[in-house]
Amino acid sequence: MSQVPAATRALRVLRYLASQPDPVPLDAIVRACDLPRSTAYHLVNAMIGEGFVVHLAEERRYGLGVAAFEVGSGYARQEPLQRIARRPLAALVDATGHSAHLAVLHGRDVLYVLEERAPGRPPLVTDVGVRLPAHLTASGRAVLASLPPAQVRALYPDRTAFVDRTGRGPASLSALRILLTETRQRGYATEDGEVTPGFASVAAPVLDHNGYPVAGIAITHPSELDLPDLPTAVLATAARLTGRLHGR
Numbered sequence: 001m002s003q004v005p006a007a008t009r010a011l012r013v014l015r016y017l018a019s020q021p022d023p024v025p026l027d028a029i030v031r032a033c034d035l036p037r038s039t040a041y042h043l044v045n046a047m048i049g050e051g052f053v054v055h056l057a058e059e060r061r062y063g064l065g066v067a068a069f070e071v072g073s074g075y076a077r078q079e080p081l082q083r084i085a086r087r088p089l090a091a092l093v094d095a096t097g098h099s100a101h102l103a104v105l106h107g108r109d110v111l112y113v114l115e116e117r118a119p120g121r122p123p124l125v126t127d128v129g130v131r132l133p134a135h136l137t138a139s140g141r142a143v144l145a146s147l148p149p150a151q152v153r154a155l156y157p158d159r160t161a162f163v164d165r166t167g168r169g170p171a172s173l174s175a176l177r178i179l180l181t182e183t184r185q186r187g188y189a190t191e192d193g194e195v196t197p198g199f200a201s202v203a204a205p206v207l208d209h210n211g212y213p214v215a216g217i218a219i220t221h222p223s224e225l226d227l228p229d230l231p232t233a234v235l236a237t238a239a240r241l242t243g244r245l246h247g248r
Contacts, residue, residue: 006043008210009033009035009039009043010043010046010047010052012033012035013029013033013035013040013043013044013047013053014047014052014053014064014068015212016029016032016033016151016154017029017053017062017063017064017068018064018068018072019105019106019107019151019155020063020107020154020155021107021108022061022063023054023056023059023061023062023063024061024062024063024154025060025061025062026040026041026044026060026062028154029044029062031150031153031154032148032150032151032153032154033150034148034150044062047065048065050067051065051066051067051068052064052065052067052068052071053065053068054066081102081104081113081214081215081245082102082113082114084241084244084245085102085114085206085215085217085241086114086116088237088240088241088244089101089102089114089116089217089237090116091237092116092217092219092233092234092237093116093117093118095233096118096219096227096229096230096233097118098118098121098219098220098221098227098230099115099116099117099118099121099124099219099220100115100116100118100217100218100219100220100237101114101115101116101124101126101139101217101218101220102114102115102139102206102215102216102217102218103126103137103139103140103143103215103216103218104143104214104215104216105134105140105143105144105213105216106131107155108133108134108135108155108156108161108163109131109132109133109134109140110131110132110133110134110137110139110140110143110216111129111130111131112126112127112128112129112130112131112132112139113128113215114128115127115128124196124199124220125195125196126195126218126220132165132195133162133163133165134155135156135162135163135169135170135176135179136163136165136169136191136194136195137191137194137195137201137203137216137218138189138190138191138201138202138203138216138218139189139201139203139215139216139217139218140189140216141179141180141183141189141190141191141203141216142183142188142189142203142204142205142213142216142217142218142238143205143213143215143216144176144180145180145183145184145189145205146184146205146207146211146212146213147213149177152173152176152177152180153173156173156176157173158173159171159172162176165194165195166193166194166195166196166197168193168194169191169194186231187204187231187235188202188203188204188231188234188235189202189203189204189216189218190202190203192223193223198222198223198224199220199221199222199223200220200221200222200223201218201219201220201221202218202219202230202231202234203216203217203218203219203234204216204217204218204231204234204235204237204238204239205217205238206238206241206242206245207242207245208242208245208246209245209246214245215241217234217237217238217241218234219233219234
């Protein structure tokens with residue numbers, strides 16, 4: 001860790017805080033970001049000085065500051081990820097004949113930021129602006145499987161973190177860990193009937209230059225269809241987006 005630049009450590013702290021539904025104690029930051037306690041303390045204090053972190057002294061917790069909101073607002077206005085993804089997502093839909101979407105992790109949910117609907121296909125719940133539990137969706141699982149285990153553990157501290165929609169899907173951290181291990185071994189994520197009965201999805205993560213999952217890209221199709229080529233198509237599109245985020 002001593003060889004990691006301070007800026008990289010600070011960005012990891014910001015990413016972690018942004019993934020939490022509420023402010024967190026310093027010990028949670030230490031565990032999730034794999035930092036020495038003294039380093040985490042000095043980092044968050046420097047970030048407090050710049051407005052990116054706020055310290056809630058009465059609660060002994062840390063959360064995102066106004067400066068982080070300003071950065072997020074600027075990103076939302078520019079929509080760079082959606083702009084980069086729009087054409088590859090449309091090409092994926094043309095090649096497969098099924099609807100595709102792009103989602104980003106927001107706390108324990110995924111937020112759908114882009115959808116390309118295939119002609120003649122029914123509307124899905126994954127419309128732009130919709131949030132769904134990450135552990136139930138293929139897009140969310142693709143992202144979670146690419147996160148450090150400590151961050152997944154921080155997101156799902158106990159069984160109350162596991163929301164149910166259709167009576168299917170992991171209901172504990174141990175069950176989620178098994179599912180994410182299978183996802184990593186397979187190379188892509190799946191779900192079948194856990195979001196909407198009768199529909200299944202295949203997804204892959206889009207990674208930044210540090211290998212951090214910034215989004216998940218997925219195809220949704222009727223469960224009864226056997227589509228063995230879908231994972232290859234989704235993985236190729238995710239790799240294309242990953243390359244574009246790297247500037248290639």
